[in-house]
Amino acid sequence: MAMPQRLxxxxxxxxxxxxxxxxxxxxxxxxxxxxxxxxxxxxMGLVLLTGVGGLTSFGQxxxxxxxxxxxxxxxxxxxxxxxxxxxxxxxxxxxxAVVLGLVTVRxxxxxxxxxxxxxxxxxFYLFSKLEFLGRNDGISAIPPLSIGSLKMLDPGTIYFxxxxxxxLSALLTINLLDSRTGRAxxxxxxxxxxxxAFGVHTPHAKLLVFIYAAVLAGLSGWLYxxxxxxxxxxxxxxxxxxxxxxIAVVGGAGYVWGGVLGAAIVVVLKEVLQSYLxxxxxxxxxxETIVFGILLVVLLxxxxxxxxxxxxxxxxxxxxxxxxxxxxxxPARARAATAPAVLLQIDNARKQFGGVIAVNDVxxxxxxxxxxxxxxxxxxxxxxxxxxxxxxxxASGGKIxxxxxxxxxxxxxxxxxxxxxxxxxxxxxxxxxxxxxxxALGAHQRGHAGAIASMLRLDRADEAKLLAEAARQxxxxxxxxxxxxxxxxxxxxxxRIVEIARALCVDxxxxxxxxxxxxxxxxxxxxLAALLRQLRDxxxxxxxxEHDMGFVMDLADRxxxxxxxxxxxxxxxxxxxxxxxxxxxYLGAVA
Amino acid sequence: MLFLVQDGITNGAIYALLGLALxxxxxxxxxxLIPQGEFVTYGALTxxxxxxxxxxxxxxxxxxxxxxxxxxxxxxxxxxLHGKLVARAILINLVLPAIAFGLTSWFSxxxxxxxxxxxxxxxxxxxxxxxxxxxxxxxxxxTSVLVxxxxxxxxxxxxxxxxxxxxxxxxxxGPPLSNEAFAFGALRFTGxxxxxxxxxxxxxxxxxxxxxxxxxxxxxxxxxxxxxxxxLVGIRTTLAGQIAxxxxxxxxxxxxxxxxxxxxxxxxxxxxxxxxxFVAAIIGGLVSYPLTAIAALVVGIVEAFSSFYAxxxxxxIVFFLILPVLVLRSLAVPAVEEEKD
Numbered sequence: 051m052a053m054p055q056r057l058x059x060x061x062x063x064x065x066x067x068x069x070x071x072x073x074x075x076x077x078x079x080x081x082x083x084x085x086x087x088x089x090x091x092x093x094m095g096l097v098l099l100t101g102v103g104g105l106t107s108f109g110q111x112x113x114x115x116x117x118x119x120x121x122x123x124x125x126x127x128x129x130x131x132x133x134x135x136x137x138x139x140x141x142x143x144x145x146x147a148v149v150l151g152l153v154t155v156r157x158x159x160x161x162x163x164x165x166x167x168x169x170x171x172x173x174f175y176l177f178s179k180l181e182f183l184g185r186n187d188g189i190s191a192i193p194p195l196s197i198g199s200l201k202m203l204d205p206g207t208i209y210f211x212x213x214x215x216x217x218l219s220a221l222l223t224i225n226l227l228d229s230r231t232g233r234a235x236x237x238x239x240x241x242x243x244x245x246x247a248f249g250v251h252t253p254h255a256k257l258l259v260f261i262y263a264a265v266l267a268g269l270s271g272w273l274y275x276x277x278x279x280x281x282x283x284x285x286x287x288x289x290x291x292x293x294x295x296x297i298a299v300v301g302g303a304g305y306v307w308g309g310v311l312g313a314a315i316v317v318v319l320k321e322v323l324q325s326y327l328x329x330x331x332x333x334x335x336x337x338e339t340i341v342f343g344i345l346l347v348v349l350l351x352x353x354x355x356x357x358x359x360x361x362x363x364x365x366x367x368x369x370x371x372x373x374x375x376x377x378x379x380x381p382a383r384a385r386a387a388t389a390p391a392v393l394l395q396i397d398n399a400r401k402q403f404g405g406v407i408a409v410n411d412v413x414x415x416x417x418x419x420x421x422x423x424x425x426x427x428x429x430x431x432x433x434x435x436x437x438x439x440x441x442x443x444x445a446s447g448g449k450i451x452x453x454x455x456x457x458x459x460x461x462x463x464x465x466x467x468x469x470x471x472x473x474x475x476x477x478x479x480x481x482x483x484x485x486x487x488x489x490a491l492g493a494h495q496r497g498h499a500g501a502i503a504s505m506l507r508l509d510r511a512d513e514a515k516l517l518a519e520a521a522r523q524x525x526x527x528x529x530x531x532x533x534x535x536x537x538x539x540x541x542x543x544x545x546r547i548v549e550i551a552r553a554l555c556v557d558x559x560x561x562x563x564x565x566x567x568x569x570x571x572x573x574x575x576x577x578l579a580a581l582l583r584q585l586r587d588x589x590x591x592x593x594x595x596e597h598d599m600g601f602v603m604d605l606a607d608r609x610x611x612x613x614x615x616x617x618x619x620x621x622x623x624x625x626x627x628x629x630x631x632x633x634x635x636y637l638g639a640v641a
Numbered sequence: 642m643l644f645l646v647q648d649g650i651t652n653g654a655i656y657a658l659l660g661l662a663l664x665x666x667x668x669x670x671x672x673x674l675i676p677q678g679e680f681v682t683y684g685a686l687t688x689x690x691x692x693x694x695x696x697x698x699x700x701x702x703x704x705x706x707x708x709x710x711x712x713x714x715x716x717x718x719x720x721x722l723h724g725k726l727v728a729r730a731i732l733i734n735l736v737l738p739a740i741a742f743g744l745t746s747w748f749s750x751x752x753x754x755x756x757x758x759x760x761x762x763x764x765x766x767x768x769x770x771x772x773x774x775x776x777x778x779x780x781x782x783x784t785s786v787l788v789x790x791x792x793x794x795x796x797x798x799x800x801x802x803x804x805x806x807x808x809x810x811x812x813x814x815g816p817p818l819s820n821e822a823f824a825f826g827a828l829r830f831t832g833x834x835x836x837x838x839x840x841x842x843x844x845x846x847x848x849x850x851x852x853x854x855x856x857x858x859x860x861x862x863x864x865x866x867x868x869x870x871x872x873l874v875g876i877r878t879t880l881a882g883q884i885a886x887x888x889x890x891x892x893x894x895x896x897x898x899x900x901x902x903x904x905x906x907x908x909x910x911x912x913x914x915x916x917x918x919f920v921a922a923i924i925g926g927l928v929s930y931p932l933t934a935i936a937a938l939v940v941g942i943v944e945a946f947s948s949f950y951a952x953x954x955x956x957x958i959v960f961f962l963i964l965p966v967l968v969l970r971s972l973a974v975p976a977v978e979e980e981k982d
């Protein structure tokens with residue numbers, strides 16, 4: 051799938067390289083393009099952070115400040131070469147991101163943007179008060195970038211440095227998103243639970259995008275300092291931070307090229323407003339802020355996803371992606387040499403939420419090669435039991451062990467390593483990722499390529515195996531025809547099946563299915579039952595929660611019945627069907 | 642030392658008022674109200690303009706926004722226009738700001754007295770608040786907190802720009818509510834600072850009573866938790882949003898009127914003041930009124946002390962105050978996140 055995507059980028063790069071040589075291009079346009087490039091770098095980071103990762107930051111301008119001031123101080127006070135300060139600028143921005151990220155990244159929802167506003171403003175004041183940063187006046191006479199005797203003094207030469215940085219960053223970012231790490235990042239926005247259930251360390255992934263965005267901002271700051279050859283606090287304040295987010299949203303916060311497009315739109319628009327508004331309305335200042343603010347609100351009301359996706363929807367769709375080569379295989383998950391007979395042992399498990407006892411001293415086990423069904427009326431504690439087993443919730447009491455090993459307090463990422471994988475009652479797929487990408491997330495912990503390898507495309511061997519495994523599991527559950535469709539476009543029943551394929555990618559010994567048959571048609575249910583039987587006969591065990599009694603009675607080897615958090619019966623389907631307690635729980639007391 | 646505490650409490654009380662307004666708006670509409678600071682500026686400078694006999698531009702803005710809001714109301718209701726709806730739209734969107742405009746032009750240059758000026762400023766800013774919700778937020782009320790937040794930033798930019806147009810770049814001060822002053826031991830209390838305390842306490846009590854004990858207050862809270870659910874049980878969620886913005890704008894305007902006699906306000910001062918209210922609101926977790934009020938007092942006192950001992954780093958300290966709070970909150974993040982989509 052590499053070439054077709056690379057071609058437009060190459061064309062774009064050629065066009066950008068040719069622009070300064072077109073006779074008659076006003077020098078002022080080049081300045082604008084420089085500014086667009088600088089903003090695009092920051093916006094690209096925000097695309098990854100906000101649009102893809104779901105972490106909103108109003109503080110990116112401060113990271114530009116770190117980059118700019120680092121090089122400003124080192125080149126003026128200590129006379130270092132600008133090229134030497136580049137890695138240092140990026141390092142300082144990255145380290146600042148680690149410190150601030152550790153604090154903010156774990157916050158949920160609106161705390162994060164608010165926190166970023168607060169430290170964004172705090173850092174702005176810090177820049178403007180520190181003596182060695184020149185206080186409000188900043189630092190001037192920063193040396194220009196130079197290669198040999200070529201000094202990048204005018205906007206036309208630094209143009210190349212800026213746009214090479216933009217294009218390289220775009221390539222690296224796109225590579226990152228199309229990888230094992232990228233899938234983990236793209237899963238973040240849909241909440242932690244699904245990603246963690248397949249071994250993603252979500253705090254790490256969030257910190258990673260936070261640092262990545264900060265480093266891009268630092269790069270922009272470094273270029274900016276050598277472009278205007280001065281650094282003062284104003285361009286790194288709250289207003290600028292707000293503007294960068296605006297750029298990302300205008301362009302399309304979920305798309306790398308949306309960041310570039312947004313930068314172009316906003317920079318040009320600002321320029322036009324600043325130069326023409328005073329003529330229209332007389333010389334009063336700040337009119338462009340008014341128009342700017344109003345446009346922002348109008349845009350959000352009309353096109354909340356930004357201009358880039360709107361534009362792409364109008365272009366002809368490119369042909370289908372290539373299917374992965376399914377002949378490649380992943381090494382099997384490491385497992386004990388001799389599988390004991392009891393896979394899962396639950397002893398007096400208990401979960402209390404305040405005064406409510408959701409799971410009340412429940413005990414049962416799942417043997418090897420067995421399909422166990424967990425049934426009970428709504429609110430009986432079935433899903434809570436699942437969450438206890440998979441480490442989403444910590445039990446208030448009792449003991450749960452897998453293969454004889456206690457898993458009390460183990461996080462979901464550890465439990466999935468033991469070979470327990472699950473699906474969710476409320477489907478947790480990433481709707482704007484393809485079926486293949488969603489399922490490949492299931493194999494996350496069986497791959498090992500990191501972020502940097504992914505950016506440099508050193509992960510391809512690893513990646514091909516992961517995708518091959520995902521494709522095999524998709525074929526296995528019978529969704530081969532939908533492999534390249536977006537998960538959000540499938541029916542709810544099919545999405546549940548995709549979740550099963552994702553769970554199978556773990557190479558599990560025990561599959562936990564939460565209402566897998568809900569939303570399926572009769573034929574599909576029969577196919578699902580056949581698949582589950584086949585999995586059991588292949589050596590896997592299945593624990594499933596299901597309300598469709600016909601399906602359960604037909605399929606399960608053993609049934610556990612919960613009611614109000616307590617186990618009221620356990621036995622073969624035939625025994626459960628006639629158990630008076632079960633009938634009472636489902637139908638009420640017999641008069 | 643004591644005078645620093647006193648100074649801090651006076652400022653803190655203002656931050657508390659703003660923090661309360663922010664919590665109120667967030668709780669009802671999920672909008673993080675960045676333009677809260679502009680309500681402060683508008684209130685303060687409208688009041689100061691009236692006191693110095695000038696016609697405040699905010700009155701024109703109120704009329705203009707009313708016309709836009711009327712247009713939106715008519716457009717939104719075009720399928721089912723009936724007399725009552727049109728009458729209500731005309732009354733709120735056109736008549737209300739027109740009255741404010743008329744009274745303002747009548748009184749400007751006539752020196753109507755402090756009470757009249759306060760009433761007019763409140764009327765103008767409150768209607769701007771109401772229309773702001775109608776125009777900017779009501780059409781996107783169902784979207785995510787992030788979209789609302791960015792729209793909120795857009796409103797802030799536009800309103801701050803209008804502030805510069807209306808009031809110019811110079812700062813203004815207004816006349817105090819009362820010139821009384823008395824000494825208590827080493828401390829000197831002005832009538833103004835007493836008014837600040839009294840009004841803050843009154844508002845906290847009123848909000849607590851309103852949300853805890855009235856049907857409207859409970860309906861507003863229900864809207865915050867689940868818009869669809871609230872609509873299904875017959876709560877008009879758009880009305881709830883409008884009420885919240887009306888109240889927030891009024892609180893902002895009152896805060897402005899309370900501080901403009903104490904400090905010189907510029908068209909962009911409100912932003913910083915509002916943000917300090919934010920720091921308090923965040924410390925209060927955007928849900929708790931009493932906690933927000935206490936946090937605001939802490940912010941005020943920290944600010945007073947840092948401006949005395951390290952005046953250069955005053956803002957740095959205040960805004961970084963939030964970080965330890967965020968750390969504590971992040972340690973207390975619950976294991977299970979709510980389902981979000």
